Amino acid sequence: MVKTRTLVTIILCILLLAIAASLFLWLRPAGGRVANVYLDGELLYSIDLDALTEKKTYTVETDRGVNVLVAEPGRIRVESADCPDQVCVDFGWLTDSAAPIVCLPHRLVIQLTGETDVDAEVGG
Amino acid sequence: MRRATLTALSLALTLALSSCSPAPAPQTDTVFAMDTVMELTVYGDEELLGEAQALIADTEARLSVTREDSEISKLNKTGSGTLSGGTAALLSRALEICALTEGALDITVYPAVRAWGFTTGEYRVPGEDELSALLKKIDYAAVKLAGDTATLPEGVLVDLGSVAKGRLGDDLAAFLTENGVTSALLNLGGNVRTVGAKPDGSPWRVGVRDPFGESYLGILEVRDVSVVTSGGYERYFEEGGEVYWHILDPATARPAKSGLVSATVVGADGTLCDGLSTAVFVMGLDRAVELWKAMTGFDLVLVTEGGEVYITDGLEGSFTLSGDYKTKELQVVRRG
Numbered sequence: 527m528v529k530t531r532t533l534v535t536i537i538l539c540i541l542l543l544a545i546a547a548s549l550f551l552w553l554r555p556a557g558g559r560v561a562n563v564y565l566d567g568e569l570l571y572s573i574d575l576d577a578l579t580e581k582k583t584y585t586v587e588t589d590r591g592v593n594v595l596v597a598e599p600g601r602i603r604v605e606s607a608d609c610p611d612q613v614c615v616d617f618g619w620l621t622d623s624a625a626p627i628v629c630l631p632h633r634l635v636i637q638l639t640g641e642t643d644v645d646a647e648v649g650g
Numbered sequence: 651m652r653r654a655t656l657t658a659l660s661l662a663l664t665l666a667l668s669s670c671s672p673a674p675a676p677q678t679d680t681v682f683a684m685d686t687v688m689e690l691t692v693y694g695d696e697e698l699l700g701e702a703q704a705l706i707a708d709t710e711a712r713l714s715v716t717r718e719d720s721e722i723s724k725l726n727k728t729g730s731g732t733l734s735g736g737t738a739a740l741l742s743r744a745l746e747i748c749a750l751t752e753g754a755l756d757i758t759v760y761p762a763v764r765a766w767g768f769t770t771g772e773y774r775v776p777g778e779d780e781l782s783a784l785l786k787k788i789d790y791a792a793v794k795l796a797g798d799t800a801t802l803p804e805g806v807l808v809d810l811g812s813v814a815k816g817r818l819g820d821d822l823a824a825f826l827t828e829n830g831v832t833s834a835l836l837n838l839g840g841n842v843r844t845v846g847a848k849p850d851g852s853p854w855r856v857g858v859r860d861p862f863g864e865s866y867l868g869i870l871e872v873r874d875v876s877v878v879t880s881g882g883y884e885r886y887f888e889e890g891g892e893v894y895w896h897i898l899d900p901a902t903a904r905p906a907k908s909g910l911v912s913a914t915v916v917g918a919d920g921t922l923c924d925g926l927s928t929a930v931f932v933m934g935l936d937r938a939v940e941l942w943k944a945m946t947g948f949d950l951v952l953v954t955e956g957g958e959v960y961i962t963d964g965l966e967g968s969f970t971l972s973g974d975y976k977t978k979e980l981q982v983v984r985r986g
Contacts, residue, residue, distance in 0.1 A: 567680040610771035613884070622865060625857075628687050635680065635687055643972075644869055645848070646689075646837045648914060649859030650881030650897075650927070 561602045561620065563595065564635040573597050575638075590632045602636060604629065625649065679703065683710050684815060686839025692826060693833040693849050702822055709818045712737050715760065715809045716769065722810060726760075730801040737810075738798040743921055744813045748790040751929035751941065756790045756900035760809035766905075768896040773887040775894065776903075785903045816924025819843030819876050823920070840879060843920055847873040853968070859883075860973070861911040861953055867975045868951065868959065871968045876920030880927040881912040899932050908934030909955055916965065917948030935960065939983050950983075 563571040563586070571584060575597060583605070584595040593607040593614060601621050604614040607629060614629035625647045626637040679699045681688040683706050692698055712734060714720045718727075725731035733741065741757075748755050762784040767773040776784065787805045794801045802808065815838045823845050826834050834845035835854055844854040853873050857866030861883045870877060882895030882905070899906035913931040915923040926948060930938040935952055942950055942962050949964035960981040961969050971980055 564680065566682070611885075612771075618864065625859065626687075630682070630685065630687065633682050633687075644855045644857035644866065645691075645835055646842045646854070647857040647859055647866055648840050648842055648877050648879040649861075650840060650879045650884055650912065650931075 559600065559623075560639045561597060562637050562639060564637070566633045567635075573602065575600050575602060586632075586634060588632065593629055593632055593634050595636070602638075603627070604634075604636070607632065681706055683707065684714070684818070684839070685716075685811075686815070686841075688839055689835075689837040690822075691835040691837075692831060694826065694829065694831040698826060698829055698831065702825065705821060705825060706818060709814065709821070713740070713810050713814045715807075715811065722808060725800055725802065726807045729804065730799065733798050733800055735798065738795065738800070740810055740813060740817050740921070741793075741800060741808070742795055743817075744810055744925060745790055745793060745795065747813065747922060747925035747929070750945070751926065751933070753790065753900055754932040754937070755812060755925050755929035756788055757808045757810060757812065758788050758790050758793065758806050759898050759900045759903070760807045761787055761805070762898050762903040763809070763896070765903075766894065766896075766898070767887075768885065773889070773894070775889055781903045788900050788903060812928045813921050813925045815839065815841040816876060816878060816920040816922070819920040819924075840884075841920075841924060842877045844872055844875060844877075857972075858912070858914050858951055860975070862957060863974065865973050867953065867973065868969055868971045870914075870916060870951070870965070871970075872916065875916055875918055876923040877914060877916050878920070878923045878927040879912060879914040880931040882906075882931075883911065897928060897931050906932040908932060908937075910934055910938075910952055911955055912951075912953040913938065914951040915948050916951070919947060923948060942983070943985055 559575045561573045561575055562569055565586060578597060578599045582597045586593045591608045594605045596603055596605045601619045603619045604627060607614055609629055609631040614627050617627045620627050620636055620638055623638040623642040626635050628635050677692045677696050677699050679690045681703055690699060690702055712721045715722055717723060721733050721737045744757050748757060763769060765776045765784055792803045792806055793808060819836055819838055822836050823843050826845055832846040833849050836843040842856050847853050853871040856870045856872060856877045858868050858879060860867040861881050880897055882897060886893055886895035895905045897906050898904060910931055913927050915927045915930060917923045935954060938950060938952060949962045951969060952960040958981060959978060960983055963982055963984045966982055971978060
């Protein structure tokens with residue numbers, strides 16, 4: 527009987543752990559937006575935007591050219607760049623994860639992580 | 651007691667399994683090609699991504715107008731050329747789409763696109779004389795294709811950019827499906843191809859970008875289709891208070907002002923969807939609806955300058971407005 531009781535105790539522990547794990551996974555906050563900066567597909571910076579308290583500037587310089595990024599609490603943008611089309615600068619502030627900022631000539635991508643309700647975005 | 655133990659054990663196991671989802675991890679890749687950035691998400695073997703990359707590289711090498719050694723560049727340079735099977739087939743399909751849109755899509759508009767600076771980013775507004783000279787060289791019907799041999803009249807240049815990514819999506823989807831993949835999302839730079847549904851069986855959710863804002867205006871829930879949007883709000887320039895965007899009307903050699911600011915085409919044939927998205931943007935609402943009524947195999951999401959959103963009835967139930975657009979009335983276009 528002692529053996530059975532031990533078994534029951536173990537099972538109850540597993541059960542409790544399982545419930546705790548489920549609750550943790552279901553209820554953890556979706557916030558903590560992180561901006562991942564990729565250069566040619568490789569992760570260059572990972573910036574926790576919600577942890578920022580003040581403006582921060584990052585300069586990304588390669589043979590292809592220069593992009594100056596400005597991160598603020600909750601958002602990030604390309605402030606200036608020497609690319610010909612200026613698409614990355616014109617994009618403005620990146621605040622959601624649906625579409626990234628892309629500087630094609632410099633192969634730079636800034637993508638926000640975090641909850642989004644779409645898998646991809648189309649635009650023109 | 652034993653039964654109680656078993657019951658408790660199975661309960662614990664069920665809970666433990668359900669609390670962490672067993673979905674397989676996707677293979678992902680970022681590819682810079684064809685003047686855009688592509689995101690591939692494939693539920694399957696990692697090796698497939700390498701082969702997908704090779705397919706993308708091959709497509710770009712054959713079709714790029716900016717690469718001097720591509721089949722299209724050589725054709726443009728010499729006025730004639732023997733094309734590979736894939737390139738000839740795509741040129742043939744593109745010419746068909748030009749014809750069925752009555753020239754709203756025209757693959758020979760390229761010299762005009764170049765003159766406006768949209769290929770280099772060095773934007774300018776060509777003068778009247780220059781535009782009328784350019785206009786004379788826009789004529790898809792002058793492109794001759796006999797077997798795999800194409801010929802162009804003097805001064806006529808072709809660009810398959812309006813269908814290349816659509817065809818690439820079709821080719822990638824076919825390749826992945828042949829290799830047993832039942833779930834993939836191929837984002838070829840705003841030109842999205844879905845394979846199957848998500849691993850959990852639910853449809854892929856594709857946001858259609860809001861032409862007037864930074865988020866999206868609605869969400870499409872789709873499987874096994876291409877979704878392609880053409881709009882005037884991402885590549886444009888301003889001069890003298892006027893906005894000039896990159897989609898030109900082949901009938902004027904000027905930016906197409908049809909009353910639409912965004913045209914999305916959804917359908918199983920990605921090549922057709924890609925070509926039609928440009929054509930529909932040029933045609934405007936009424937002509938686009940006429941074309942849709944005369945054909946099958948695709949559906950439309952159209953946004954007018956006034957911010958009204960129209961869908962064709964095949965998308966009823968799979969398109970929902972979101973964000974600021976939730977309060978708007980969705981106009982549903984029906985056949986008949």
